[in-house]
Amino acid sequence: MLATRTITDTNTVAITRTFDGIEEAAHRVIAQAGGMESVIRGAKIAILKPNLVAGRDASTGSTTSFELMKAVAEEVRACGAEPVLCETPGTEFDREATYTILGIEKFCQENNIRILRVDPEGGEADWMELRPEGARKLRTFHIPQIMKEARLINLPVLKTHVVSGITLSMKNVMGILPRPDRRNMHTFGIGQSIVDMNLGIKPDLNIVDGSVGQDGEGPLYGDKADLQVLVAGRDSLSVDLACCELVGVNPRDIPHLRLALQQMGRPWWQLAGEDVGLIKRFRLPEQKALYRFIFWLMYPLDYPYSWIAERGKHFCTSLYSTGLVGTRPKINEEKCTHCGVCVDACPLPNVIDLTTLKVNPKTCQRCLLCYEACPENAISVKGYSGARQ
The missing domain is CATH 3.40.50.11440 (LarA, N-terminal domain)
Incomplete structure (x- = not known):
């Protein structure tokens, strides 16, 4: 070890x-x-x-x-x-x-x-x-x-x-x-x-x-x-x-x-x-300088933040919980039929409100199970290039 x-x-x-x-x-x-x-x-x-x-x-x-x-x-x-x-x-x-x-x-x-x-x-x-x-x-x-x-x-x-x-x-x-x-x-x-x-x-x-x-x-x-x-x-x-x-x-x-x-x-x-050779040629992520800088900046900012925040809370967790950045599901009200499949698919409580059709960013862990389960394609995911928009 x-x-x-x-x-x-x-x-x-x-x-x-x-x-x-x-x-x-x-x-x-x-x-x-x-x-x-x-x-x-x-x-x-x-x-x-x-x-x-x-x-x-x-x-x-x-x-x-x-x-x-x-x-x-x-x-x-x-x-x-x-x-x-x-x-x-x-x-x-x-x-x-x-x-x-x-x-x-x-x-x-x-x-x-x-x-x-x-x-x-x-x-x-x-x-x-x-x-x-x-x-x-x-x-x-x-x-x-x-x-x-x-x-x-x-x-x-x-x-x-x-x-x-x-x-x-x-x-x-x-x-x-x-x-x-x-x-x-x-x-x-x-x-x-x-x-x-x-x-x-x-x-x-x-x-x-x-x-x-x-x-x-x-x-x-x-x-x-x-x-x-x-x-x-x-x-x-x-x-x-x-x-x-x-x-x-x-x-x-x-x-x-x-x-x-x-x-x-x-x-x-x-x-x-087995000597299997090349299986698949991977495409590496695009290295965007601005994204890398913003991502890096969260960590030095976390030092002063952790001095005043509750133990276990970090700058990045608080930032993501605002719902303003990162990957986050969003329900399209025009497509949603209120069937409740998304709520059943979510393993966590208090994430999706079918009355307001809102996803709570403070409790959502961005697993995308709701997005993948929705039969009406009524959920899009901001910050996720592979999702339906």
Whole structure:
């Protein structure tokens, strides 16, 4: 888990297709990568770190598939260890609401996976400090205390990202940090901060979920990419470079991968499983300078904001809750028949008012289930290029 493991001459990256099912493919790719016993090595706890950035399920390419998490949990238990899920969504999303939308509680209960709810705002009780040697910008950050004794299994999704270009193994571990540290990463420079973070955190296993990925304006509202592939390995940079090959992305076009290659060197790995070649050439998000600046500005503004705001409230969450910015559903009164399908589709209370035909931006988590369910095409989504307008 901590930065004590080095890449050896037997550094393996395993690739397999999921045509026979994600669970079957997951068991296979774990075996190809060396087996779960070589990952657990006598530990009693294995942290499962999926990508649950928001309430958009795996069929959209936004989040890690339940089938992959289930197979990994089975492998962990077979080695005598306890699988523990630890993940906090993006700062602008509420953890409990996200878990509700995705059905995390039910899934974990059915599959005997413990949920670790660390305090997302930090604090000594839940967190330990890391100061990785060689870090250039993110010189100090925190990880859950439990990771001192646990193995870390990183389960990212193969998808694009409007801020970082692409999000794979190296970026995904960011979701295990408390929100103040994530704020620092955005403020100091996300590319270098991702590299610095990976100097301190080295997952014991990465399995990138490319069963369904996301192209274009990811990580939430891009185009679904039916890739049907899993990629596994110990070294995060090796795995990410292999993923780039599958989707035709030049890693030097991705800031944190370019910096990692410059500062860590290009790793060598041995391919196991299938040599599948190019599956789909990804379209990277348009890097709009104004958008990137406004997005970055929210984080330094959050420092003074957090001094006066209620604990757990951040500038970006308050800004999004106004309904003035970001992706947000809107009901077309002329098309709406008041059928109530949107209300039934929404897993959260007090979001849609059928009397006023308004969507409450303070409670809406922008999962777009209402938009996708509406039989009358009466819901459009501002800030979402793929939606009906």
